[in-house]
Amino acid sequence: MKEFHINSTFLYILAVGVIVFVLAQSLFFLLRAYKRGKEIGMDTSKLKKTIVSTAVFTIAPAVSILLGIVTLSKFLGIPLPWIRMSVIGAITYELPAATSTANALGISLAEAITDPQTYSAIAWVMTLGIMPSIILPPILMKKIQGGMLKMKSKDDKWGDLFLTAMFLGMISAFLGMVFADVRSGLAGFIPIFVLLFSALLMAVCGLLIKKCNMKWLETYALAISMLGAMIFAAVITPLIK
Amino acid sequence: MSEYMKKTDLYGKIWIWSAVVVILFVPVAVCLYYNAWPQGTAVLKGLLGVAPIYWTVGVIEVITYTPMLGTGGTYLAFVTGNLTSLKAPSALNAMENAEVKPGTEEGEVVSTIAIATSSIVTTLVLALGVCGLALIAPVLDSPALAPAFDNILPALFGGLAVVYVSKNWKIALAPLIFMVILFLAVPSLAGSVGVLVPVGVLIALGAARIMYKKGWL
Numbered sequence: 001m002k003e004f005h006i007n008s009t010f011l012y013i014l015a016v017g018v019i020v021f022v023l024a025q026s027l028f029f030l031l032r033a034y035k036r037g038k039e040i041g042m043d044t045s046k047l048k049k050t051i052v053s054t055a056v057f058t059i060a061p062a063v064s065i066l067l068g069i070v071t072l073s074k075f076l077g078i079p080l081p082w083i084r085m086s087v088i089g090a091i092t093y094e095l096p097a098a099t100s101t102a103n104a105l106g107i108s109l110a111e112a113i114t115d116p117q118t119y120s121a122i123a124w125v126m127t128l129g130i131m132p133s134i135i136l137p138p139i140l141m142k143k144i145q146g147g148m149l150k151m152k153s154k155d156d157k158w159g160d161l162f163l164t165a166m167f168l169g170m171i172s173a174f175l176g177m178v179f180a181d182v183r184s185g186l187a188g189f190i191p192i193f194v195l196l197f198s199a200l201l202m203a204v205c206g207l208l209i210k211k212c213n214m215k216w217l218e219t220y221a222l223a224i225s226m227l228g229a230m231i232f233a234a235v236i237t238p239l240i241k
Numbered sequence: 242m243s244e245y246m247k248k249t250d251l252y253g254k255i256w257i258w259s260a261v262v263v264i265l266f267v268p269v270a271v272c273l274y275y276n277a278w279p280q281g282t283a284v285l286k287g288l289l290g291v292a293p294i295y296w297t298v299g300v301i302e303v304i305t306y307t308p309m310l311g312t313g314g315t316y317l318a319f320v321t322g323n324l325t326s327l328k329a330p331s332a333l334n335a336m337e338n339a340e341v342k343p344g345t346e347e348g349e350v351v352s353t354i355a356i357a358t359s360s361i362v363t364t365l366v367l368a369l370g371v372c373g374l375a376l377i378a379p380v381l382d383s384p385a386l387a388p389a390f391d392n393i394l395p396a397l398f399g400g401l402a403v404v405y406v407s408k409n410w411k412i413a414l415a416p417l418i419f420m421v422i423l424f425l426a427v428p429s430l431a432g433s434v435g436v437l438v439p440v441g442v443l444i445a446l447g448a449a450r451i452m453y454k455k456g457w458l
Contacts, residue, residue, distance in 0.1 A: 004275050014267055021263050022321055023364055025256050029317050030357035032252075036245050037350040050335045050351055054358040057334065061327045061397070062366035063381070064390045069371065070378045080267075082371050086364055087264055088322035093295055100290025105283050116271070121279030123268040125287035130322075132299035134261055137307065137319045138254045144307045148344055149242075161412070161449050161458060163308055163343050167333060168405060168413045169445030170305060173437045174325070174398045176420025180431035194392040198399025206403065222334050225400030230389040233396065237388035 004116035006077025015079040015086075022086050053219040060227055065091070072098065075109045080123060088130045101125045187241050190233065198229035243346065246312060249353075253316030260320045298435035305442055309333065309343050313353035321360040325435075326394060330401055331359045337404060411458060415448035416441045 002010075030051075037047045068091030072081035076098065084094050101122045102109045113119050152159030178195050181188030205221035208214045217224075272278045302324055307315045310332050318328040333343075335355035341347035370377060380386070406413045420441055424430060430437060452458045 002275055004277070010274055011271070014270055018263055018267065019364060019368060021260070023361060025260070025320060026317060026357045026360040026364070028252070028256070029313050029353050030361070032249070033313060033350045033353035033357065037347075037354070039245075040346060040350070042347060042350065046339050047350070047354060050339055050354050051358045053338060054331045054335055054355045055362045057331055058327065058359045058362040059366060061323070061393065062363040063370070064393050065323060065327075065363060066367055066370040066377075067381050067390055069367065070374065070381055073374070073378075078371055078374060082367060083267055085322075086367055087260070087320060090323050090326070093291070097287065097291045097295075101283065101287030103290065104286030116275040116277035117279050120268060120271045120275070120277045121283045121287060123271055124279060124284045125291065127264055127268050128284070128288055129291050129295050130264075130299065131261075132296045133302060133319050133322075134257060134264065136300060136303040137315050138257050140303055141250065141253075141307065141312065141315065144304065145312060148308045152344055158450075158453060159344060160342060161453055162446065164405075164409050165412050165445040165449035166305060166442050167309060168409060169416045169440075169442030170325070170329070170438050171398060171402055171405060171441075172413065172416035172420045172445065173434055173441040174394055175402055175417060176424045176437075176441075177431050177434050178395045178398075178424075179421050180424045180428040182425065183428060190388070191392055191395040195395035195399035195402075198396045199403045202400035202403040218338050222330070222397075222400050225403075226393075226396045229396035229399060230392060233392035234386060234389040238385075 004114070004119070006075075006112055006114075006119065007079065011077065011079035015082045018083045019086050049219055053222075056220055057223040057226070060223070060230065067091075068094065071095065075112050076119070076122065077112065080119075080126075084126055088133055089126070093129065094126055097126045097129050098122050187237075190237055190240060193236060194229045194233045197232045198225045201225035201228045246346070246349070249313045249316075249349070253312060257316050257320060294433065294436070301435065301439045305438060309352075310356065311343060311349040311352045313349060314356045317353065317360060318356045321356075321363070323363070325438075326397065327363070328356050328359055330397060331355045334401070334404075411452060412445055412449045416445040419444050 034047055038044060065085050069078065069081045069085055071091065072094060081094065099109060105118055105121060107118060148159065151162060175195070178191035181191065202221060202225040205217055205224060209217050303319070306318065306324055306329055309329065310318055314332055318324055321328070332352040332355045336343055336348050336351050339351045341351050343352065449458065
């Protein structure tokens with residue numbers, strides 16, 4: 001039996017393979033959509049702006065995902081968390097999955113795992129736990145998209161409102177969530193302050209775009225409000241706590 | 242349906258089923274290479290702790306996000322993950338800025354470009370980060386930065402809310418009030434916000450339908 005280590009070369013090779021697959025799929029869809037946009041007469045500057053704007057906005061959340069790898073790497077090493085965070089994973093899922101398996105095996109996650117069986121059990125739970133998210137889209141796609149098309153052809157305005165309402169319903173859940181800790185005193189208000197600060201920054205960006213004709217700002221507005229609010233959180237938290 | 246959309250669906254299916262194989266191959270490879278098949282009961286018990294909630298959230302996410310993200314975007318986003326905190330906001334923000342609507346071919350193109358870009362940038366940031374993890378881990382893990390990352394969701398949704406709620410405040414009112422009251426009354430629900438997304442969606446849809454019928458929208 002080969003000697004097991006959570007950071008072995010073999011596991012790194014597996015990780016690189018998965019990462020190359022994800023990159024290839026993303027590039028494939030990016031190039032196809034870009035080409036199609038040009039074909040149907042969309043402004044290429046608009047398409048390029050989408051790429052730049054999304055790339056800038058993505059950096060902060062991507063770093064927070066990296067933080068997830070840092071957390072998990074303490075007991076799972078780097079390759080497995082790297083794989084899991086690059087494919088479907090999110091720290092909110094992977095940590096409970098690892099903890100739940102460790103509890104089932106009666107081991108602690110305080111230090112690096114040395115037993116390959118424990119490691120593989122955790123890898124299986126992490127993998128099987130996210131399977132519905134990846135198996136269901138191809139199965140349900142036709143039904144969902146068909147239903148949307150039908151609704152839109154019946155009543156176009158309601159079709160648009162339907163999608164807007166769906167998104168607002170989703171946002172509401174997350175906006176409501178920031179109120180969950182208010183009972184714990186002033187510190188519980190921090191998420192609300194952060195939310196309001198982010199909203200304020202976005203409103204200022206909106207004003208600058210409209211009144212001062214700073215159209216270029218549109219590309220960065222979401223990234224600015226998000227990063228600004230994160231910095232704001234780092235500043236006010238020590239003051240409040 | 243245009244030829245492009247039909248082919249997007251076909252290619253999407255090929256990619257996503259390949260992804261299923263790739264993802265399952267990882268634990269299989271670990272077990273084979275180290276000859277370390279885990280006990281079935283351990284995996285089952287571990288799964289019992291997380292699967293009921295995450296499988297439910299998975300089903301909900303597919304139904305909620307597919308119409309918003311479009312065909313190509315959905316096939317890609319569900320492989321690369323982080324939907325609520327990254328892929329869905331970036332796609333919706335991109336469609337808003339490009340002034341295209343979800344459910345149209347232009348929307349499909351912009352949404353797919355946004356999700357693909359976001360996936361590539363995330364993958365690159367993670368790859369670079371992993372290479373320099375020894376250097377950056379202490380910085381990322383520092384207590385000074387912890388509040389910034391703890392508050393990433395309010396920081397993101399505050400900005401997004403301004404754009405969407407201000408434009409459609411009538412639709413937003415009912416789900417927003419409901420959610421704020423719910424979380425004030427039962428704070429422990431914050432851990433299962435994923436399950437509450439469809440509740441918010443249903444309330445928003447109901448409110449929108451009533452107002453639409455009454456001609457208020």
